[in-house]
Amino acid sequence: MISHKLRELGADFLLLMVAVAWGSTFFVVQAAVNETPVYTFLFWRFCLAGLLMALISFKQLRYLNLQVLKAGALLGLFMFLGYAFQTFALTYTYSSTVGFITGLSVIVVPFVTYLIFKQKASMFSTLGAIVASVGLYFLTLNNELGFSLGEFYAFICAMMFALHIVFTGHLSRQHNVYLLVTIQFFMVGICSLVGGLVMEGSIIPPRTDMLFMNAIAITVIFATIFAFWVQTAMQRFTTAAKTAIIFTMEPVSAGIFGYFFANELLTFPQMCGAVMILCGMLIAELGSYFMEQYRRRKNAV
Template sequence: MIHQKFKEFGADFLLLLVAIAWGSTFFIVQAAVNETPVYTFLFWRFLVAAILMGLISFRQLKHLTKDVCVAGGLLGLFMFFGYAFQTFALTYTYSSTVGFITGLNVIVVPFIAYLVFKHKASIFSLLGAMIASVGLYFLTLNSEIGFGLGEGYAFICAIMFAMHIVFTGYYSTKYNVYLLVCIQFVTVAFGSCLGGLFLEGTLMPPRVDSLLVHSIIITVLFATIFAFWVQTAVQRFTTAAKTAIIFTMEPVSAGLFGYWFANEVLSLSQVGGACLILSGMLIAELGVYFRERYRAQNQIP
C-alpha cells in the first residue's frame, strides 16, 4: 500500500510539472500565433515533435500493432479536435471565456470516466474539482458567459480534452508509451496539415524569424515531447479525475510566468482564483491519503 501511494504521489508531482510546462509556454505560444496562423504553427510544432519522437521510439517499433495504432490515433484525434474547437471558439467569443469553459473538463472527466470505464472518483476528487472550477472562474473569466456558438465550441473542446485524459489513463496501461505518444503527434500533425491547407490556405509561416524558431523549439521539447510523454507514462499510477484537477494548475502557472517574464498584471481576484485551484488540488491529493491513514490507525475496513 505504501509503495502504491508513493507511486501515486510521484505520478501526481510529475503531472504537476506537465501543467507547469504548458503554462510556462503559454505567453510564448501566444506571441508566436500573433504572427503565424494557428494550424500552421500546430502543424510545424507537432511535425517536428513526431519526427523527434519517432527517432526516440525507433527501438520500440517491434511493439507496433494495429491496436496500438488505433489507440494512439484515437488519442491524437481527441487532442487535435480539442485544439481545433478551441480555435473555432476563440473566433466567436472572448479568450477568457474559452479558457474558463475549457477548464471545466475538470468537472467532465469524472463523469466520462464513470460512464465509459465505471471508474468512480473519490469524494475528495469531486470536492477538489468543484473548488478548482470556482478558482478557474476567478482566474480566467473577465466577461460574462453567453450561450452562443463560441461557448458551444469551447464546451466541445472541454469534452475532447476530458476524453483525452480519460482514455490516456486507460490505454497507457495496455500499450507501449513511446508508440502511443508518437502516433498521437503524427495524428495531430496530419489534422493540422488539413486545417492549415483548407482553412488558412498554406502551411508556410508568413515569416520565419527567431520568435517562431524559438517558439517551435521550446514547445516541441517541453510542452509536447516532455509533457505528453510524461502524462502517458505516469497517468496509469493515478486517476483521471486527479489528473484533470492537477492540470488546472496550467492557467495558474501561465499567469505566474506572464507576471514574472511578460510584465502581465495579476488582479486580486485572479490571485484568489489561483489559491482556490491550489486548494482543490491539495484536497484531492491529500484527502484520500488521510482517510486511508485514519482507517488504518483505527482498523476500519
C-alpha cells in the first residue's frame, strides 16, 4: 500500500514537472507564433520531435503492430484537434477566455472517464477539480464570458484535451509507451502539414531567425519529448482526474515565468487564482491519503 502510494506520488510529481515545462515555454512559443503561422510551427515542432523520438525508440520497434498504430494515431488526433480548435477560438475571442475554457477540461475529465470507462473519480478529485476551476477563472479570465463561436471552439478544444488525457491513461497501460508517443507526434505533424497547406498555404516558416530556432529547440526537447513521454509513462500510475488537476498548474507556472523573465504583471486576483489552483491540487493529492489513514486507524481500534 505504501509503495503503491509512493509510486503514485512520484508519478504526480513528474506530471507537475510537465505542467511547469509547458508553462515555462509559453511566452517563448507566443513570441515565435507571432512571427510564424500556427500550423507551420506545429508541423516543425512535432515532426522534429517525432524524428528524435523515433531514434530514441529504435529498439522498441519490435513491439510495433496495428493496435499500437491505431492507439498512437488516436491520441495524436485528439492532440491535434485540441490545438486546432484552440487556434480557431483565438481568432474569435480573447486569449484569456480561451485559456479559461480550455482549462475547464479539468472538470470534463472525470465525467468523460466515467461515461467511457465507468471509472468514478474520488470525492477529493472532484472537489479539487472544482476549486482549481474557480482558480482558473481568477487566473485567466480578464473579460466577460459570453457564448459566441469562439467560446464554442474553445469548448471543443477542452473536450479534445480531456479525451487526450483520459485515453492516454487507458492506452498507456496496454501499449509500449515509446511507440505511443512517437506515433502521436507524427500524427500531429501530418495533420499540421495538411492544416498548414490548406489554411496557411505553406509550411515553410517566413523567418528562420534565432527566435524561431530557439523556440523550436526548447519546445521539441522540453515541451514535447520530455512532457508527453512523461505524461504517457506516468499516467499508468495515477488517475486521469488527478492528471487534469495537476495540469492546471500550467497557467500558474506560465504566469510565474512571465513575471520573472518577460516582465509581465500578476494582479492580486491572478495570485489568488494561482493559490486556489494549488489548493485544488493538494486537495486531490492529499485528501484520499488522509482518508485512507483515517479508515486504517478506525479499523485498528
